[in-house]
Amino acid sequence: MKSNALQPSGKALVPFVSVDNMMRLIHHIGVEPMLTALAGYVEDDFRRWELFDKTPRVASHSDVGVIELMPTSDGEAYGFKYVNGHPKNTKEGLQTVTAFGLLADVYTGYPVLLTEMTILTAMRTAATSAMAAKYLAPKGATTMAMIGNGAQAEFQTLAMKAIVGIDSVRLFDIDSKATEKVARNLASSGLTVVACASAEEAIEGAQILTTCTADKQNATILTDNMVGSGVHINAIGGDCPGKTELHRDIVARADMFVEYPPQTRIEGELQQMPDDHPFTELWQVITGTAQGRRDARQVTLFDSVGFAIEDFSALRFIRDQIRDTDYYMDLDLLADPDDPRDLFGMLMRSA
Amino acid sequence: MKSNALQPSGKALVPFVSVDNMMRLIHHIGVEPMLTALAGYVEDDFRRWELFDKTPRVASHSDVGVIELMPTSDGEAYGFKYVNGHPKNTKEGLQTVTAFGLLADVYTGYPVLLTEMTILTAMRTAATSAMAAKYLAPKGATTMAMIGNGAQAEFQTLAMKAIVGIDSVRLFDIDSKATEKVARNLASSGLTVVACASAEEAIEGAQILTTCTADKQNATILTDNMVGSGVHINAIGGDCPGKTELHRDIVARADMFVEYPPQTRIEGELQQMPDDHPFTELWQVITGTAQGRRDARQVTLFDSVGFAIEDFSALRFIRDQIRDTDYYMDLDLLADPDDPRDLFGMLMRSA
Numbered sequence: 179m180k181s182n183a184l185q186p187s188g189k190a191l192v193p194f195v196s197v198d199n200m201m202r203l204i205h206h207i208g209v210e211p212m213l214t215a216l217a218g219y220v221e222d223d224f225r226r227w228e229l230f231d232k233t234p235r236v237a238s239h240s241d242v243g244v245i246e247l248m249p250t251s252d253g254e255a256y257g258f259k260y261v262n263g264h265p266k267n268t269k270e271g272l273q274t275v276t277a278f279g280l281l282a283d284v285y286t287g288y289p290v291l292l293t294e295m296t297i298l299t300a301m302r303t304a305a306t307s308a309m310a311a312k313y314l315a316p317k318g319a320t321t322m323a324m325i326g327n328g329a330q331a332e333f334q335t336l337a338m339k340a341i342v343g344i345d346s347v348r349l350f351d352i353d354s355k356a357t358e359k360v361a362r363n364l365a366s367s368g369l370t371v372v373a374c375a376s377a378e379e380a381i382e383g384a385q386i387l388t389t390c391t392a393d394k395q396n397a398t399i400l401t402d403n404m405v406g407s408g409v410h411i412n413a414i415g416g417d418c419p420g421k422t423e424l425h426r427d428i429v430a431r432a433d434m435f436v437e438y439p440p441q442t443r444i445e446g447e448l449q450q451m452p453d454d455h456p457f458t459e460l461w462q463v464i465t466g467t468a469q470g471r472r473d474a475r476q477v478t479l480f481d482s483v484g485f486a487i488e489d490f491s492a493l494r495f496i497r498d499q500i501r502d503t504d505y506y507m508d509l510d511l512l513a514d515p516d517d518p519r520d521l522f523g524m525l526m527r528s529a
Numbered sequence: 530m531k532s533n534a535l536q537p538s539g540k541a542l543v544p545f546v547s548v549d550n551m552m553r554l555i556h557h558i559g560v561e562p563m564l565t566a567l568a569g570y571v572e573d574d575f576r577r578w579e580l581f582d583k584t585p586r587v588a589s590h591s592d593v594g595v596i597e598l599m600p601t602s603d604g605e606a607y608g609f610k611y612v613n614g615h616p617k618n619t620k621e622g623l624q625t626v627t628a629f630g631l632l633a634d635v636y637t638g639y640p641v642l643l644t645e646m647t648i649l650t651a652m653r654t655a656a657t658s659a660m661a662a663k664y665l666a667p668k669g670a671t672t673m674a675m676i677g678n679g680a681q682a683e684f685q686t687l688a689m690k691a692i693v694g695i696d697s698v699r700l701f702d703i704d705s706k707a708t709e710k711v712a713r714n715l716a717s718s719g720l721t722v723v724a725c726a727s728a729e730e731a732i733e734g735a736q737i738l739t740t741c742t743a744d745k746q747n748a749t750i751l752t753d754n755m756v757g758s759g760v761h762i763n764a765i766g767g768d769c770p771g772k773t774e775l776h777r778d779i780v781a782r783a784d785m786f787v788e789y790p791p792q793t794r795i796e797g798e799l800q801q802m803p804d805d806h807p808f809t810e811l812w813q814v815i816t817g818t819a820q821g822r823r824d825a826r827q828v829t830l831f832d833s834v835g836f837a838i839e840d841f842s843a844l845r846f847i848r849d850q851i852r853d854t855d856y857y858m859d860l861d862l863l864a865d866p867d868d869p870r871d872l873f874g875m876l877m878r879s880a
Contacts, residue, residue: 189622189623190548194860196860196861196862197541197861197862197863197864197865198861198879200864201875201876201879201880202879204876205879205880209876231589233587236584236587236598236600238582238600238602238607238635240602240604240635240636242636243635243636243637243638244638245600245602245607245633245635245638247587247598247600247609249587249589249596249598251589251591251596253591256589256596258598258611260609260631260633260640262633262637262638262639263638264636264637264638267637267638267869268869268870270637271540271869272540272637272639272865272869273863273864273865273866273869273872274869276638276639276640276863276864278640278862278863280611282596282611282613284589284591284594284596285591285593285594285615286594286613286615286618286621286623287594287595287596287613287614287615287618287627288613288623288627289611289627289629294861294862294863294864296863296864296872297864297872297876300872300873327870328870329869329870329871329872329873330872331873332873333872333873356870359868359870359871359874360873362874363871363873363874363877509545509547509860510547510548510549510645511547511548511629511645512548512624512627512629512645512647513548513624513627513645513647513648514548514623514624515624517710518618518619518622518623518624518625518680519619519678519679519680519707519710520680520710520714521624521647521648521651521680521681521684522651522680522682522683522684522711522714523710523713523714524552525552525555525560525648526714528549528552528553528556529552529556
């Protein structure tokens with residue numbers, strides 16, 4: 179019984195991690211340790227890929243952007259993320275991508291965590307990229323080219339440092355101010371940071387090429403002649419229909435690794451290719467049922483579009499981390515009458 | 530510019546209506562006036578049905594229940610609801626259905642409202658039922674049979690009183706305690722309330738038959754011989770695959786009205802019928818392009834499963850009502866760096 183009928187019971191309360199608390203939690207754990215831990219959660223969930231309830235994200239497109247819901251479940255927990263993608267937003271002082279997410283108990287259907295996911299998405303995307311690169315990048319890779327120096331660039335770079343072990347990053351963006359921002363933010367990271375004047379210059383000597391640009395169009399950030407043998411391409415920015423970053427010839431030449439094929443087919447670089455274009459599912463590389471990098475000369479391509487299971491991993495991580503901490507507040511989100519059938523009575527008694 | 534870089538800006542804040550604030554708002558407006566106003570919002574949105582981005586709900590089923598996301602958009606606003614359905618929950622002291630919802634600006638992708646929707650769903654479901662009954666019930670209907678006396682029963686009854694003008698309700702539930710609860714809650718409603726010992730008794734003299742039971746199975750709450758001519762059946766409880774309330778013969782005999790056919794096909798009473806079974810879309814009745822009740826002897830059936838547009842209407846209503854009130858709090862849900870591309874810098878500066 180409740181001690182006070184007007185106070186919500188514990189069942190009515192959902193832990194909520196605000197932006198402020200997410201930032202406090204990240205500083206408490208440390209950015210690189212958290213990226214490493216997140217990559218572990220993502221890798222664990224890719225390893226049990228087959229048991230997840232999987233569905234392509236549910237997208238609502240408009241002329242200026244997209245709003246998406248990305249649900250999944252492992253049978254015990256259910257998670258979903260709300261995320262928008264509006265490239266024009268930055269010109270108006272808003273984020274291209276904002277997100278929040280929710281984790282619920284499959285057995286009761288009750289939410290157990292609501293959290294900001296704008297920052298968390300940048301963290302999980304970087305962790306996933308680095309986790310994939312661990313399997314796909316050439317052994318001993320030391321240098322990454324980071325093309326597109328927007329909101330994700332520092333996270334991508336630090337994840338590759340923490341998880342793959344790079345010691346150098348070469349930056350390029352068509353807006354040099356964006357490059358200056360990343361260089362400044364990474365100045366004390368322990369990495370050698372080189373600002374470059376062109377994409378060609380950025381990829382010189384790099385074993386990992388990360389593209390993360392935001393234009394909602396079929397762009398050509400990398401052309402075929404720019405990409406030599408033995409590199410790993412981590413293509414992050416192409417993530418919706420009509421939005422790609424690589425010239426078709428590179429995609430044709432590379433060995434492609436994907437998250438969830440039905441989604442990559444319509445959102446990734448794969449949308450440029452015929453239906454029978456071969457690819458490998460990343461989870462199969464992680465479970466050992468498919469080969470990752472085969473030899474030193476191979477060009478590997480992680481055609482990343484972001485999948486709900488990665489958000490699920492991030493939600494699990496946050497749920498586990500905030501227990502017995504003050505990095506959350508309780509939100510009175512769920513109606514919880516003493517008698518579950520007496521919703522109306524609860525309403526009347528609150529008058 | 531922000532006055533304090535560590536305080537979230539207005540753009541980062543999302544108005545949140547808690548359960549407590551929802552109850553305060555309902556009392557401020559009044560239950561019946563709010564049901565009437567909600568029915569108006571739902572009717573307005575049914576009238577512009579064709580311009581909505583419509584999709585069947587995205588359901589994740591388990592052995593014990595379902596978790597669903599119900600998104601829609603009118604091109605200017607985007608809304609979705611999270612809702613679970615777990616009939617076994619009441620035995621464990623939990624709600625069968627809990628819900629929350631979100632409204633966002635399509636142009637920016639930024640959320641503009643987060644709200645509890647457990648109570649609001651009961652309100653909008655009742656408002657929608659009564660709005661449909663206004664077009665489908667026999668003229669001058671005075672009496673409703675309310676079969677299934679769970680959490681929705683009082684809301685359904687008061688909406689039929691406020692919008693259709695009934696003055697009498699006849700209650701039945703297999704659990705007499707549930708009936709006692711509803712009778713008690715409606716004692717001062719101004720309605721004649723009759724507790725009945727069987728479904729047969731409850732429907733005596735009733736022009737509107739509302740079924741709202743929760744078993745996740747193909748049940749037969751009404752058999753064919755129970756239903757005379759000239760009644761309107763408001764079937765609320767059958768709302769997922771394998772869950773129906775009416776004997777097939779009634780469904781075959783009635784003129785069926787539905788919300789969104791692709792969803793009703795798999796979730797409503799319609800799932801009992803062959804693919805070519807005729808039905809009318811409710812929005813067409815409201816716009817005048819299809820006929821509602823044709824004559825006094827006809828049996829009409831609103832095969833209600835609940836559709837995203839009804840939640841969208843409810844979200845619009847709440848957004849409009851809370852402006853310049855204290856029925857909400859601001860939630861720090863969205864990361865909003867001064868420079869949208871400098872998410873990492875915002876994180877670092879918060880340390």
